[in-house]
Amino acid sequence: MVNVAVLGYGVVGSGVVEVIKKNGSSISKRAGEEITVKKVLDIRDFKDSPDQEILTKNSEDVFEDDSISIVVETIGGIGVAYEFTKRALKLKKHVVTSNKELVATHGPELLRLAKEMGVKYLFEASVGGGIPIIRPLYQCLAANEINGITGILNGTTNYILTQMKREGKDFAVALKGAQDNGYAEADPTADIEGHDACRKIAILSSIAYNEFVDYKHIYTEGITKITLNDMKYADEMDSVIKLIAMSMKINDKIFARVTPAIISKSHPLANVEDVFNAIVVKGDAIGDAMFYGRGAGKLPTASAVVADVIDIVKHVETRGKSTWTVTEENNTVHINDVETKYFIRIKVRNQEEAHKYINKTFGSVEWVKVYDAQLEDEIAFVTLKDKERNLKALLEEMKGIGSIREVTNVIRVLEE
Amino acid sequence: MVNVAVLGYGVVGSGVVEVIKKNGSSISKRAGEEITVKKVLDIRDFKDSPDQEILTKNSEDVFEDDSISIVVETIGGIGVAYEFTKRALKLKKHVVTSNKELVATHGPELLRLAKEMGVKYLFEASVGGGIPIIRPLYQCLAANEINGITGILNGTTNYILTQMKREGKDFAVALKGAQDNGYAEADPTADIEGHDACRKIAILSSIAYNEFVDYKHIYTEGITKITLNDMKYADEMDSVIKLIAMSMKINDKIFARVTPAIISKSHPLANVEDVFNAIVVKGDAIGDAMFYGRGAGKLPTASAVVADVIDIVKHVETRGKSTWTVTEENNTVHINDVETKYFIRIKVRNQEEAHKYINKTFGSVEWVKVYDAQLEDEIAFVTLKDKERNLKALLEEMKGIGSIREVTNVIRVLEE
Numbered sequence: 031m032v033n034v035a036v037l038g039y040g041v042v043g044s045g046v047v048e049v050i051k052k053n054g055s056s057i058s059k060r061a062g063e064e065i066t067v068k069k070v071l072d073i074r075d076f077k078d079s080p081d082q083e084i085l086t087k088n089s090e091d092v093f094e095d096d097s098i099s100i101v102v103e104t105i106g107g108i109g110v111a112y113e114f115t116k117r118a119l120k121l122k123k124h125v126v127t128s129n130k131e132l133v134a135t136h137g138p139e140l141l142r143l144a145k146e147m148g149v150k151y152l153f154e155a156s157v158g159g160g161i162p163i164i165r166p167l168y169q170c171l172a173a174n175e176i177n178g179i180t181g182i183l184n185g186t187t188n189y190i191l192t193q194m195k196r197e198g199k200d201f202a203v204a205l206k207g208a209q210d211n212g213y214a215e216a217d218p219t220a221d222i223e224g225h226d227a228c229r230k231i232a233i234l235s236s237i238a239y240n241e242f243v244d245y246k247h248i249y250t251e252g253i254t255k256i257t258l259n260d261m262k263y264a265d266e267m268d269s270v271i272k273l274i275a276m277s278m279k280i281n282d283k284i285f286a287r288v289t290p291a292i293i294s295k296s297h298p299l300a301n302v303e304d305v306f307n308a309i310v311v312k313g314d315a316i317g318d319a320m321f322y323g324r325g326a327g328k329l330p331t332a333s334a335v336v337a338d339v340i341d342i343v344k345h346v347e348t349r350g351k352s353t354w355t356v357t358e359e360n361n362t363v364h365i366n367d368v369e370t371k372y373f374i375r376i377k378v379r380n381q382e383e384a385h386k387y388i389n390k391t392f393g394s395v396e397w398v399k400v401y402d403a404q405l406e407d408e409i410a411f412v413t414l415k416d417k418e419r420n421l422k423a424l425l426e427e428m429k430g431i432g433s434i435r436e437v438t439n440v441i442r443v444l445e446e
Numbered sequence: 447m448v449n450v451a452v453l454g455y456g457v458v459g460s461g462v463v464e465v466i467k468k469n470g471s472s473i474s475k476r477a478g479e480e481i482t483v484k485k486v487l488d489i490r491d492f493k494d495s496p497d498q499e500i501l502t503k504n505s506e507d508v509f510e511d512d513s514i515s516i517v518v519e520t521i522g523g524i525g526v527a528y529e530f531t532k533r534a535l536k537l538k539k540h541v542v543t544s545n546k547e548l549v550a551t552h553g554p555e556l557l558r559l560a561k562e563m564g565v566k567y568l569f570e571a572s573v574g575g576g577i578p579i580i581r582p583l584y585q586c587l588a589a590n591e592i593n594g595i596t597g598i599l600n601g602t603t604n605y606i607l608t609q610m611k612r613e614g615k616d617f618a619v620a621l622k623g624a625q626d627n628g629y630a631e632a633d634p635t636a637d638i639e640g641h642d643a644c645r646k647i648a649i650l651s652s653i654a655y656n657e658f659v660d661y662k663h664i665y666t667e668g669i670t671k672i673t674l675n676d677m678k679y680a681d682e683m684d685s686v687i688k689l690i691a692m693s694m695k696i697n698d699k700i701f702a703r704v705t706p707a708i709i710s711k712s713h714p715l716a717n718v719e720d721v722f723n724a725i726v727v728k729g730d731a732i733g734d735a736m737f738y739g740r741g742a743g744k745l746p747t748a749s750a751v752v753a754d755v756i757d758i759v760k761h762v763e764t765r766g767k768s769t770w771t772v773t774e775e776n777n778t779v780h781i782n783d784v785e786t787k788y789f790i791r792i793k794v795r796n797q798e799e800a801h802k803y804i805n806k807t808f809g810s811v812e813w814v815k816v817y818d819a820q821l822e823d824e825i826a827f828v829t830l831k832d833k834e835r836n837l838k839a840l841l842e843e844m845k846g847i848g849s850i851r852e853v854t855n856v857i858r859v860l861e862e
Contacts, residue, residue: 049589050589053590171753173748174749315469315745321737322738323736330732333590
C-alpha cells in the first residue's frame with residue numbers, strides 16, 4: 031500500500047482525492063499497488079467535506095508520518111508551497127505538483143534536491159491541465175530533436191478571445207463573462223497579462239531543449255489591447271487572433287515569447303476554442319504533433335496529477351529524476367533580435383501621404399482593408415519579416431510624420 | 447552499449463536506421479546507454495544504400511547474435527513477421543514493431559510470450575504513425591476510466607476526402623492523385639475499404655478497455671461510396687465527411703466501428719486534413735483529449751519506433767509487459783444493436799408522396815436541402831437516433847414503396 035498526502039484542499043487538491051477515490055480499483059490495478067490518500071493538509075475548515083476524517087491543519091501529520099511516501103502539492107504560489115516541497119523532498123518523499131509558478135521559479139533547485147535524495151519531483155499537471163504533454167515530451171518524442179513549441183496555454187484568455195470573436199463582445203464584457211462563469215479570477219492579471227502562459231512555456235522549453243529557461247527572460251504581452259476591430263482585420267486575413275506562447279532554438283540559444291498573434295485559420299491552433307488548450311511540438315523526425323484538451327479544471331488537472339503518482343508507484347524511470355542545466359549566461363535570445371511579420375493599424379490625417387510614407391519606409395507591405403465605416407481614417411498592413419528592434423525604430427520615427435495621427439495597434443503575425 | 451537489429455529495410459525500417467544515426471548522441475544521452483543498429487535484415491539488394499555494412503540477408507546474423515538485445519520488426523504482414531517475432535521473443539530479445547496487422551491479429555499471444563520470456567513487445571508505431579497515443583493511453587491517462595475513442599486513423603482516406611472536399615475531385619480522381627503522390631498504394635483496398643483503420647481501432651480499444659478486441663468483430667465500411675454530392679449535403683449541415691474509427695463501452699461490452707461519418711465542423715476532428723491523423727480519447731476525469739500528427743511516413747513512424755527502443759533501454763516499466771485478457775465469448779456489441787442517427791438520400795418518383803411516407807415511417811426527421819439542379823428528383827434527411835437493425839428493416843420496406851425510386855446513400859451522423 032502506498033500512502034499519499036495532499037497539501038491544499040482547493041480545486042485541484044480536492045479533485046485528486048476525488049479521482050483516487052472514484053477510480054481507486056483500476057488505478058491500484060494499473061499501479062500494481064493500492065494507492066490511498068492518508069492525509070489532506072489545509073488550514074481552512076471544510077465542515078461539509080466528505081473527507082473530514084483525513085483532513086488536518088497540522089503539517090506534522092504529513093511530514094512526521096513515515097508511511098506517507100508521496101506528497102501532492104496543490105497549494106500554489108512560491109511561499110508555503112516552496113517550503114513544504116523542500117521539506118518533503120529532504121524527507122525523501124516524492125513530490126507531485128500542479129504548481130507552474132513554483133516549477134518555473136525554483137525548478138532547477140527542486141529537481142536537483144530530488145535527485146540528491148533519490149526521489150522524484152514530477153509536474154505533468156503544471157502545464158496544459160489534463161493534457162499529457164510533459165511525459166510525451168520526455169518519452170514519446172525522445173528520438174527527436176525538438177525545434178519548436180507553439181501553444182495556446184491559457185484557458186481564460188482563450189475563452190475571452192473566443193467570446194469576442196463568436197459573440198462580438200468587447201474585451202471588458204468578455205472578461206466579466208469569464209469571471210461570472212468561473213473561468214477567470216477576481217484579479218485576472220496573471221491570465222490576461224500572459225504571466226500564466228509565460229510560466230508554462232518556460233517549463234515546456236526547459237524540457238524540450240534540456241536546459242532551464244528563466245521565465246524572466248521571456249517577453250510577455252497580454253490580450254488587454256486586443257479589440258473587436260483587430261478581429262475584423264484578422265478575419266479579413268482569413269486568420270484569427272490567439273494568445274500564443276512559443277519558443278524555438280535559434281542557433282544555440284533559445285527564443286521564447288508570449289504575445290497575441292494573428293494565425294491563419296488553417297493552422298491547427300486556430301480552431302482551439304473556449305477554455306481548451308493545445309500545444310504543437312515540432313520535432314525533426316515526427317514533424318508537427320499536437321496535444322489538445324482541457325487546460326484547467328478540477329478533474330482534468332487531477333487526472334494529470336494522479337498519472338504522476340501512478341508513475342512513481344510503478345517505479346517508472348522518467349527524466350523527472352534528471353535535472354535542468356542552468357547556464358551562467360543568459361541562454362535566451364532577446365525579442366529585439368528576432369524577425370517576424372507585424373500587422374499594423376494606423377490612424378491617418380492624410381491617407382495618400384501616409385500610404386506613400388509606409389510604402390517608402392516599410393518596403394513591400396501587404397495592405398489589409400475592412401469595409402466598415404468606423405475605420406475610415408485608418409489604414410492597416412502587414413510588414414515583411416523584420417527584427418523587432420527595427421520595427422520599434424520605425425514606429426518611433428512615425429511619431430514625427432505629419433500624415434500619421436497615431437499607431438492604433440501592432441500585432442505579430444505567426445507563420446507556420 | 448545496446449545493439450539493435452532492424453528486420454525489413456523498407457520505408458519505416460530505413461527510417462529507424464536514419465533517425466538512430468542522425469540523433470544518435472541525444473538519443474543515447476536520453477536512453478542512458480549508447481544505441482547502435484548492428485544488423486539490418488532484408489532479402490532484397492540495396493546496392494546504393496549507405497547501410498551496406500550492416501545489411502544482411504541471413505536471419506541467423508540476427509538471431510544467433512547474443513549481443514543483439516532489441517529487434518525492430520518493420521516487415522509488415524502476418525507471415526514472416528509473425529515467425530520472426532516469436533523467434534526473437536523466445537530468444538529473450540525485446541521486440542518493437544510498427545506492424546498493426548500483426549498486433550491486431552496475434553497481439554494477445556505475442557504479449558503473453560513476451561511476458562513469459564521477461565522481455566517487452568512494444569508497438570507505439572502501429573497506430574497513428576508518429577503520434578504518441580499508445581503510451582499516453584497506458585500512462586498519462588492511467589487515472590481515468592476510458593469511455594470512448596474516436597479517431598481519424600488512416601491518412602490515405604483522409605487525404606482523398608480532403609481532396610474531394612477542397613478541390614471538388616471525384617473519388618476516383620482523388621484516389622489516382624493519392625497514388626501519384628505516394629499516399630496510396632497500387633492496391634489501395636486496405637486503406638479505402640477501412641481495413642487499416644479497423645486494425646488500429648482494435649489495438650487502441652484493446653488498450654483502453656484492457657481486453658482484447660478482435661478486429662473481425664468490428665463493423666467496417668470504407669469511403670468508396672462517398673460522392674461529391676454527399677459532401678454538398680454535409681456542407682449544408684455545417685459538417686464534413688470523414689472516415690471515423692470509434693469505439694465505446696456499452697454496459698460491460700465494447701462497441702467499435704469504422705465508417706464514413708458526417709461530423710460537425712465544430713468537432714475537433716473536422717479540421718484534421720490531408721494525411722494527418724488524430725485521436726480523441728474520452729476519459730472520465732480528463733474529458734476529451736486529442737492527439738494529432740502525421741499518421742504515417744518514414745521519419746514520423748521511425749520516431750515512434752525509436753521512442754519504444756529508448757523506453758526498453760531505460761528499463762521503463764510499461765504495461766507493454768502486461769497481457770490482454772482474451773474473453774471466450776464475443777465481448778463486442780453488434781452494430782445492429784447500437785443506436786445512431788443516419789443521413790439518407792433518396793431518389794423519388796413523387797416528391798409529395800415520398801415526403802409523406804418518410805414522415806410517417808421515420809417520425810420527426812430533419813430535412814436537408816441542397817440548391818443544386820442535378821438533385822431535383824432527390825430528397826434527403828437525417829433520422830432520429832435508431833438502432834441499425836431497425837434502420838435496415840425500414841430501408842428494406844422502402845423498396846416496395848411506389849413513390850421511392852431508390853436509396854442513393856446512407857451515412858451515419860456522428861454525435862459529439
